[in-house]
Amino acid sequence: MHDHRIRLRYLGDTLDLLFPGTGSPRPYTVLPHPYLPRRLAPRRWWHPGPRVMLPAEGSIGDHLGEVFGTPVELVVHVRPARRANRKPVLEAYSAGARLAYVKVGDSERARALVANEAAVLSRLADRPLKSVVAPSVLYHGTWRGLGVLALSPLPARRGRVPEPLLVRAVKEIAATGDGAWHGDLAPWNIAPAADGRLLVWDWERYATGAPHGFDAMHHFFQRALRRMDPPTAARACLAQALRVLAPYGLSAAQARRTALLYLVALADRHAADGHEPLGPPQRWLSPLVDHEEPIL
DSSP: OOOOHHHHHHHHHHEEEEEEOOEEEEEEEEEEEEEEEEEEEEEOTTTSSSOOEEEESSSSHHHHHHHHTTTEEEEEOOOOOOOOOOOOOOEEEEEEEEEEEEEOOOOOOHHHHHHHHHHHHHHHHTTTOEEEEEOOOEOOOOTTTEEEEOOOOOOOOOOOOOHHHHHHHHHHHHSSSOOOOSSSGGGEEEOOOOOEEEEEEOOTTTTTSSOOTTHHHHHHHHHHTTTTTTHHHHHHHTTTTHHGHHHHOOHHHHHHHHHHHHHHHHHHHHHHTOOTTTTHHHHHHHHHHHHGGGGG
């Protein structure tokens, strides 16, 4: 099935969930086009394509309006359907200004991730972070059995993250718990801030008890996957482990072991999610682990 059909089918299921009412329909538009669906936004006169009519009363927009004490317009992100941690993600606006990004836990797994992010960000709000900027929790609650988390929008600006800033951020995150890691410090979840700090989104995978350097290894691996197939990217993790992890005080042996433990942890995460975005680990991971098993 073509990607746009998969996205539109998932969007339809999402809209049934978030807009269950029947009265006073309002027009929305799939943008930039139904054949390239990326978001669903309130209809404007210049929008191309057909109208999508959705009820306002009894919708999650109504609920968020009560939460924020002001009428809210929503933009719905049209998510890829084949993701283990997929969940509805919304942008809430009032009078043209973005109020919040909103995540909706629509499954047991998604609700757990949303709850974890809420708890982590609430805890981080009490810590004086110097290198990392995290969103603030504006609201965390339930609506019609769904977990709802509204987060403050960060002043996103794209640009390459300087290596020294990434190192400082990884160290600071690690210091927030016993060997703590963000869990998904991928290039698309971070951006340099105008004040020299690092903006960091998507804390739902944050966990403690990880070896020092997991975030740095994850960042390297996700960048490598943009240019390489998973088996090659996994081998690159091992080959470049010392270069990536030396700034964190790891020796060559420690770096290689950390890289392997990271790859195993990632495969375990995929298994727990019931999803194999990199393919079966027997293809991309097992040959590497079998060869390096003595150092684990």
